[in-house]
Amino acid sequence: MNKFSFYDATSIEEALEKVNSTVSSTIQPGASEQASVLKAGGIDLLDLIKEGLSKPEKIVSIRNIPGMDEVSYDEKKGLSLGANVTLDKIATNARIKEDYLALHQAAEKAATPQIRKMATLGGNLAQRTRCWYFRSMYHDCFRKGSSVCYAQPGENQYHAIVMNEDCASVHSSSLSTALMAFDAAIEITGQGGKVKVISIHDFFVLPSVDRTRESILEANEIITAVIIPSAKGETKSHYIKMGERESNDWPIADVAVVAELNEDKCKKANIVLGAAAPVPFLSEPAMKVVKGKIINEESATAAGKAAMADATPLSQNAYKIPIFETIIKRALLALV
Ligand SMILES: Cc1cc2nc3c(=O)[nH]c(=O)nc-3n(C[C@H](O)[C@H](O)[C@H](O)COP(=O)(O)OP(=O)(O)OC[C@H]3O[C@@H](n4cnc5c(N)ncnc54)[C@H](O)[C@@H]3O)c2cc1C
Incomplete structure (x- = not known):
């Protein structure tokens, strides 16, 4: 693990400013070339650093930004979840259990109680695949730029069974399975505080479209919230x-x-x-x-x-x- 500096941001603007000062807007979250990275719960980020896949010089923590861990409901807008809401908070929220059962079940079944207390919704959506060839520093796989998907001829028991022709990795976020079924939208804040809201159906990126990324998120953008429309009928x-x-x-x-x-x-x-x-x-x-x-x-x-x-x-x-x-x-x- 290389040495890095740590910055605890107190606002979204401050986090963006710290990240923007060192990051190229075209590099994906979790890429090894990044000079600075965002950290929420740190569960996936720490693994990426230990695996040598991410070598940041600076870590910008967004974990303690006030207001980013709120859950709110509005009849018109629907359910709004701040990106720092933990999986545990989703699993234990009574309204989510009542009106958005599949999301409650996805959060309740993910990982372990200890991880759910730390892991955030934003980090869950932005986590990288757990494909063991991608995670191995000894395999220069398709996702890292080579022409080889080692899973296809190799150990592929946990891998993709559809859309697996270029890269057979599977996406690791089980929260996104439920969120996509609810037609959720993702609020992303970028440079200059510019906010865009995009459908979750347009958030993830297939390796055949761009092998270097799993979502449209840029390294100098922050997922600030996830919105699920109010239930119809x-x-x-x-x-x-x-x-x-x-x-x-x-x-x-x-x-x-x-x-x-x-x-x-x-x-x-x-x-x-x-x-x-x-x-x-x-x-x-x-x-x-x-x-x-x-x-x-x-x-x-x-x-x-x-x-x-x-x-x-x-x-x-x-x-x-x-x-x-x-x-x-x-x-x-x-x-x-
Ligand atoms: C043993 C184990 C079992 C697990 N089982 C499951 C499971 O069953 N289902 C499942 O879905 N997950 C599972 N996970 C994964 C876990 O849920 C994720 O690692 C976690 O949700 C990541 O959240 P985090 O807040 O720790 O993210 P971090 O590690 O802090 O960040 C992950 C990535 O997202 C970026 N990031 C974080 N927040 C934001 C944001 N707001 N905007 C933009 N980028 C951001 C970071 O820069 C980093 O690249 C498991 C993990 C472990 C270790």
């Missing part, structure tokens, strides 16, 4: 995580379903798969199957099958297909 949601262990690990497969219902009939549903692709994966084939249908054993099973129809598993991860089929079915049936 009878909206229900459910999230399921399957892992090798009950705790202390990322999912090997997870799913979030948010559906607008009329009794058991589905007017519209978002079905999002995590740990399936390099980005959270909105399964349009599965959504098409349930749209306008009564949700029951038959339609829920068909949705699971449709989601996996075009899967392209690698040598060691075809086992994920029946898992996804099953959890999609279970999540849909849980709504009714």
Whole structure:
């Protein structure tokens, strides 16, 4: 680990000023060339530094900026979560459990109680993939600029089963699985305090589009909040995580379903798969199957099958297909 200086910012403006003074706007968060990096809970950042993937000269902590850890609700705007809200706060908030169950479940099932107390929502969305070849300093993989994805011919049991042709890593944020199902928006503050709000559907970047980044976020931008629109009519949601262990690990497969219902009939549903692709994966084939249908054993099973129809598993991860089929079915049936 190289030596670095540490700055504890007291406002978003100050954090941006400190980061801007040393960072190039075109370098992604978590990249090794960055002279300064933002730190929230520090869970992923510390790992990136220890793994030699990030070598910052300066760390700018945004952890103690007042107001960045607030949860608020407005009938028109919906639920607003400051970027420093911890996963624990999301998991224990009564309103989130009542109105945004899938988000509550995703937060409650993530990591461990100790990590949830430290890890923030902004850091969760900006964390880098846990692909072991990306994390290894001995592998100059596709994401680091070479033409090789070592997972494709190698150890790929936890890797992507869709959109895996260039890079088979999976996105590590299980909160984003739920947030995408809720059509959340991400508020980003950049240079000069300029605020932009973008849909989560436009936030993540496929390696085929830009291998060096996992989101559109620049190193001199701060996620300041995440906004989830107010629920329309009878909206229900459910999230399921399957892992090798009950705790202390990322999912090997997870799913979030948010559906607008009329009794058991589905007017519209978002079905999002995590740990399936390099980005959270909105399964349009599965959504098409349930749209306008009564949700029951038959339609829920068909949705699971449709989601996996075009899967392209690698040598060691075809086992994920029946898992996804099953959890999609279970999540849909849980709504009714
Ligand atoms: C054992 C273990 C199990 C885990 N299991 C899960 C799991 O099941 N599901 C899951 O989703 N995650 C899991 N995680 C990951 C964990 O949730 C993330 O590492 C954590 O959420 C990152 O948040 P942080 O606040 O610590 O981010 P930091 O480590 O502080 O930051 C991470 C990255 O985001 C950038 N960043 C942080 N905040 C902002 C911001 N507001 N704006 C812009 N950039 C920012 C930083 O510069 C850095 O590059 C696990 C981690 C461990 C160690």
